[in-house]
Amino acid sequence: MYSIYLQSAVVARQAIDSVIITATGTDLLDQWTNQLYAVASNLTPKFRVLKHYETHHEKDEYELDPENSVLVVSRNLLRNMLRSLTRPTRKHLLLIHDEVHGLGSPANIEELEGLSEDIAYRLGLSATPEREYDEEGTAFIERNVGLVIYRFSLEDAIRRGILCEFDYYSVEYELSDEDRQRIKNVYSLRAARQTEGRPMSQEEFWTALARVHKISRTKLPYFKELLDQHPEILERCLVFVEDRQYGEEVINIIHHYRYDFHTYYAEDDRQKLVDFVNGEISCLITCHRISQGIDIQSLRSVVLFSSARSKLETIQRMGRCLRKDPANPSKRAVVVDFIRVQDEDTEKLNADQIRKEWLTSLSKICQKVT
Structure with missing residues (x-):
């Protein structure tokens, strides 16, 4: 505006x-x-x-x-x-x-x-x-x-009351044996491609590794545990997943807590977004379709099953729920994030742990009272 x-x-x-x-x-x-x-x-x-x-x-x-x-x-x-x-x-x-x-x-x-x-x-x-x-x-x-x-930074926007304060739930998970085998497969593929004379680019390699983390099924039981304690997270909520197949597994959990949810993928009817904005649907499961720009002031929660290495995507996605809602002046947002545990054999923080530190710090910022 x-x-x-x-x-x-x-x-x-x-x-x-x-x-x-x-x-x-x-x-x-x-x-x-x-x-x-x-x-x-x-x-x-x-x-x-x-x-x-x-x-x-x-x-x-x-x-x-x-x-x-x-x-x-x-x-x-x-x-x-x-x-x-x-x-x-x-x-x-x-x-x-x-x-x-x-x-x-x-x-x-x-x-x-x-x-x-x-x-x-x-x-x-x-x-x-x-x-x-x-x-x-x-x-x-x-x-x-x-x-x-x-x-005009996120920090300044929260302090000035232009964006709302938020609670941050960081849910830690470990890779399964199946996930570790998939990672080995990525390394094997890179070696094979190198031998064939058509090496993987660094972007291809890191994208393949990141996908293993994004679709790890070990996150799912932790998600259910969180909802057992905080089912209200699904009220006015966007759930970001990597793909439709993973989204179906998330839906299998959500339907135990709410009935008013729907998917919103590229092939889904735009009316579902309209229904969400109008409050007829309380929870949308999506991939990339509404990460950016869309102003849904009543949105309260985002759940990040899939997060990119860069801050860009995370800022865009969480920014959807940080917008002020004139109909709810006391709104406080919720961000749920899945964090891979730190490897014991390295002191360098993995990308998830770095994001956790950043969002934890951001969640502690309070609006300045004037």
């Missing part, structure tokens, strides 16, 4: 007469569109809101008359949109990239390099603007959008 107010300010100064907002995912694009309608109609002059994503195809209408228009466009359709912009349009255009860290993917680097040149105003929004372990992607964002000009 802050970017919408910024848009209003630069329109009032007559610095721009056209806006393009781009993001990934129909849910997030719809959220932008719905929030823009009221704002655009109150601008002077009034702006119209056009959409170019999913079943909406209003790019041509924007190109014919971009003045006093806001176009909300999917990032995967952005290339042709930027290529079609005339020089006069670029001189008075504000381009907003939501969840800008996603802009630095290899595919976007290839498709979008240099296409933002001469655009008067470029703004990137993200809780995690830098791409961890990806210097090339971060550099691309800096070239095509710009450097970070303002930071």
Whole structure:
């Protein structure tokens, strides 16, 4: 919403007469569109809101008359949109990239390099603007959008009462013999690929190892134990799993505590998200579909069966439940995280233990009373 107010300010100064907002995912694009309608109609002059994503195809209408228009466009359709912009349009255009860290993917680097040149105003929004372990992607964002000009940390947001305080449940688990065999298989595969002359990249190798941890079934009984003590965790809750198969095993546990749950995977009906927002469903089991951007103020808990090594994904996911809820001023969020036990033969903390230290520290932050 802050970017919408910024848009209003630069329109009032007559610095721009056209806006393009781009993001990934129909849910997030719809959220932008719905929030823009009221704002655009109150601008002077009034702006119209056009959409170019999913079943909406209003790019041509924007190109014919971009003045006093806001176009909300999917990032995967952005290339042709930027290529079609005339020089006069670029001189008075504000381009907003939501969840800008996603802009630095290899595919976007290839498709979008240099296409933002001469655009008067470029703004990137993200809780995690830098791409961890990806210097090339971060550099691309800096070239095509710009450097970070303002930071507002999670810590500051909680202290200022912009995000709510939260309780952190770190659930430790050990790998099973089956998990350890899968890890050995990953190492064997890497050796075989090396012998064949087609070695695994470091990214492939670490992704394969991480998947073993993400789908470890030893987490499941600990989850049940936690719910026995705190069944309220499933009220207004998102459960993040690695894949549908693992999600089915999680569902087998959840159904003992609640009936009002559903999955929300890529192939599931968007109506399920609407039902969740409206309170008709209390718990959603999902993978990556709603990790970023979506504003569900009543969401109270997130359960992280699957967590990435980088902070980016964790911040995005837990950020869903830290948002303030006007209907519940005393809201306190809950984050449940599964942590692999520390190896006895090494002093260096594993990635899970590092995340545990960070989130434990974050959970101790209290809002400052003014």
